[in-house]
Amino acid sequence: MKFIESIRNGLDSLLGNYPEVVLYGEDLIDPYGGAFKVTKGLSTKYPDRVWNTPISEAAIIGMSAGMAMCKMKPIVEIMFGDFTSLGVDQLLNHLTKYAWMYNNQVETPVTIRTAMGGRRGYGPTHSQSLEALLSTIPGLSIIAPSHYHDPGRILQQAVLEDSSVKVFSEYKLLYPQELQTPNTVKSGLTLDVSSDVYPIAHLSNCEFDNPEILIISYGGNALLLEQVLLDLLIEYELSAQCALPARIKPFDPLQIQHLISEAQVVLVVEESPKCHGWGAEVVATLSEAGLLSGKNVFRIGSAETPIPSSMAQEEQVLPSAAQIMETISQILV
Amino acid sequence: MENKYLLPVEDVNDDKATITRLCFNDGDLVSKGDVIYEFETTKALVEVDAEHEGHIFYAVKVSKALKTGQVVCVITNNPNYQFAISNNPQPDASYMLTKKAQAFVEKNNLDLKDLDLSGIVREKDLAALLPNGPIGHEEHILFLSRSRNDVSYLLSNPEFRKLSSEEKIEWYRIQGHEIGENCKIGDGAVLIGNKITLGSNVSIAEGAYIESPEITLNNHVTIGRDTNLVASRLKLGAFTKVGDRVVIDISGGRNTDSSFICGTNCLIASESYVNVCHQVELGDHVALSPRSMIFTHSYWQSILDGYPAQFGPVSFARDSWLGAGAQVLPNVQIGEGAIVMSGSVLAKNVNAYELVGGIPAQVIKENINKKLSPSKKMTQLEELFADFNTHLRQHGFKSRLHSARKICLDDEGSITHLSLSQAYTQEDPNSILLVLEMDETGTSPAGEIYAIQQHRAYGAPSRVGRLLTEFLRRRGIYFISSNYEQAYSLHSSTS
Incomplete structure (x- = not known):
């Protein structure tokens, strides 16, 4: 099954089984079915609960607050992650505050699905990964699965069981990817996925045998990192493991605690700029937990510039496998 | 014209099948309709017929499990057809070797054809397939093979040490060790090893004792008196000089890396002590001053008592x-061009071009070197050159500065030119070489050449040459002399 199909099935199952679930956003009804076709077919199947909205992210997100307080479970789609900024006031000053301001008499279990990430030549305002920016809002959870997770199942659990306000980030290049299981994973790699509500996927090039390198990342970076793991193996036989938590905020250091002890190099990879980024938070959290002493720690992120439209230039700005390989080989080779 | 026969998909559930019979020998002529091979799926035996005429060559062996789509055989008109030999991976190969594994295959001359490999193959996977099993940790440690006749003879027979240099060298050669030309092994000196390799012009002074399973001393290495070198692997690069009463030992225990590896043109001055419980490595042009000490282990009291x-x-x-x-x-690494001051105790790494000193050593100055441009170097040398002219006159030579880069001098009637020029060596055309050429009129080119950046002097030194090297040494440029090397050639760009 492909990543996009898994999410579509998850939405289908939610709409089919739970009348309180509604799904709306820009251009998502048939025949168009959304800019990335995730919702294709759903408006035909559930015409009264899948809607198009006007082009106003503030309205889309704000409206969900009211519905959630009326015991509905709204799922909204923001066409491009970059546009969530237009709804930030609603997220920052309304949705994430109501439960606290009204003494937990109301809750706002809203799920905001949005497509993030670059490498498609969409230019500076349609290619960003804003997880780190949004993660500074207290009370907002951020979920960013990879194709090593089951995104449809995670989405269902998030909608049904997690009453926080959630941003569900879908990396654009993951949509056509086949979901990977321990049996289908590329030769040379092994996969293990935890059974948590928000599972963490571990990808290893050494069958989890005391990796020298631990790479922490999320979402679509998995595409880059599976290549890095294979390159490290073929070029240098360096043992490395990649930890991909499905929920990146709040970040739970306990999920990777057991992996860190043997690693000499800990690397955090994100597609947004590393300055004040998610990697900084991960490193600080692990460090406070006393897990990083004596290790070589690096963050790799995009350049501190807008993302160019030219794909050749975009390649230069976003983190690359070569960059990661160079960072590691300078320490270990 | 070659026709490839790929293993067909016979059953949708099978992505592999086993070859059970090959019906011809390589090179045999086959006709259309001949059964050429047979394979077995989980459900059936299948015979495959030739669809072409020609010589048949098989890419597989009987009982080999193959993935569907892989080449089984080729029918061609070329009677001497050969499969491209490649241990590694057409994209459709069922396995891939890591770079280390490839190196392992080459080193051990492994034939991978009959091995059942799949996925990414690491060095350790291949090592496990060798008849002797995986190479154990212990075997990486080089031990002196005391059961060898020559080794036990050297260890037990004091008479050997009394032999002359020539007799010792001859004895080593007979035992299969490699000893280059013009080597000297002084009175009482002995080398004990499984494998001893000396380059040319190596000289080992009286009373030296060298013991290591693998000893490599390159050209022009000199070892001082009563020096004791013991390691698991001992390698000294060309022109390295080890002083008198130097000690290298393995106290603290022998480890997989108890080796002493030293680059070219190094100086290990007298009475230095180097412990090689773990590896000590010196790059090129490294100097250890007298009585310096290097430790690769440090402990005495038990860790169980909290030490x-x-x-x-x-x-x-x-x-x-x-x-x-x-x-x-x-666990200390000293960076390129760094200086550790006399008497310091160094517990931390030193970055390149730092000056450190004290107990424990602290950084005193960074970036202590200066990258001079070639023209700046030349200007500096021209000043030295003018001073050298004065120096020559003080020593009674009739010399005069012909130009900024040329001195003419009259040495008891014979006229000699001393010139400073920029040149490019053949071995490294990008590096600028500053040379002093001595040119005696009427005789063939350069009698002596001083490659300043390389610290090398070529040719038998004359009186002027000795004065020159002494003079430059006192001004901060040293030379390591060697006999004239035939291979050396220069292309002067200016003169």
Whole structure:
């Protein structure tokens, strides 16, 4: 099954089984079915609960607050992650505050699905990964699965069981990817996925045998990192493991605690700029937990510039496998 | 014309099948309709017929499991057809070797054809397939093979040490060791090893004792008097000089890396002590001043009583310098061009071009070197050159500065030119070489050449040449002399 199909099935199952679930956003009804076709077919199947909205992210997100307080479970789609900024006031000053301001008499279990990430030549305002920016809002959870997770199942659990306000980030290049299981994973790699509500996927090039390198990342970076793991193996036989938590905020250091002890190099990879980024938070959290002493720690992120439209230039700005390989080989080779 | 026969998909559930019969020998002529091979799926035996005429060559062996789509055989008109030999991977190959594994295959001359490999193959996977099993940790440690006749003879027979240099060298050669030309092994000196390799012009002074399973001393290495070198692997690069009463030992225990590896043009001055419990490595042009000490282990009391213990290698990058009496502790790396002041105790790494000193050593100055442009170097040398002219006159030579880069001098009637020129060596056309050429009129080119940046002097030194090297040494440019090397040639760009 492909990543996009898994999410579509998850939405289908939610709409089919739970009348309180509604799904709306820009251009998502048939025949168009959304800019990335995730919702294709759903408006035909559930015409009264899948809607198009006007082009106003503030309205889309704000409206969900009211519905959630009326015991509905709204799922909204923001066409491009970059546009969530237009709804930030609603997220920052309304949705994430109501439960606290009204003494937990109301809750706002809203799920905001949005497509993030670059490498498609969409230019500076349609290619960003804003997880780190949004993660500074207290009370907002951020979920960013990879194709090593089951995104449809995670989405269902998030909608049904997690009453926080959630941003569900879908990396654009993951949509056509086949979901990977321990049996289908590329030769040379092994996969293990935890059974948590928000599972963490571990990808290893050494069958989890005391990796020298631990790479922490999320979402679509998995595409880059599976290549890095294979390159490290073929070029240098360096043992490395990649930890991909499905929920990146709040970040739970306990999920990777057991992996860190043997690693000499800990690397955090994100597609947004590393300055004040998610990697900084991960490193600080692990460090406070006393897990990083004596290790070589690096963050790799995009350049501190807008993302160019030219794909050749975009390649230069976003983190690359070569960059990661160079960072590691300078320490270990 | 070659026709490839790929293993067909016979059953949708099978992505592999086993070849059960090959019906011809390589090179045999086959006709259309002949059964050429047979394979077995989980459900059936299948015979495959030739669809072409020609010579048949099989890419597989009987009982080999193949993936569907892989080549089984080729029918061609070429009677001498050969499959492209490649241990590695057409994209559709069922396995891929890591770079280390490839190196392992080459080193051990492994034939992978019959091995059942799949996925990514690591060095350890291949090692496990060798008849002797995987190479154990222990076997990486080089041990002196005391059961060898020549080794036990050297260890037990004091008579050997009384032999002359020529007799010793001949004995080593008969035992299969490689000893180059013009080597000298002084009275009482002995080398004990499983494998001893000496280059040319190596000289080992009286009373030296060298013991290591693998001893490699390159051209022009000199070892001083009563020096004791013991390691698991001992390698000294060309022109390296080891002083008198130097000690290298393995106290603290022999480890997989108890080796002493030293680059070219190094100086290990008298009474230095180097412990090689773990590897000590010196890059090129590294100097250890007299009585310097390097430790690769540091402990005495038990860790069970809460005391610290430290083990680890030490390395010096090229052009670094350890001052007299300085001590280096385990796990320390000294960067390129760094200086450790005399008497310091070094417990931390030193970055390139840092000056450190004290107990424990602290950074005193960074970026101590200056990258001079070639023209700046030339200007500096021209000043030295003018001073040298004065120096010559003080020594009674009738010399005169012909130009900024040329001195003419009259040495008891014979006229000699001394010139400073920029040149490019053949071995490294990009590096600018500054040379002093001595040119005696009427005789063939350069009698003596001084490659300043390389610290090399070529040719038998004349009186002027000796004055020159002494003069430059006192001004901060040293030379390592060697006999004239035939291979050396220069292309002067200016004269």
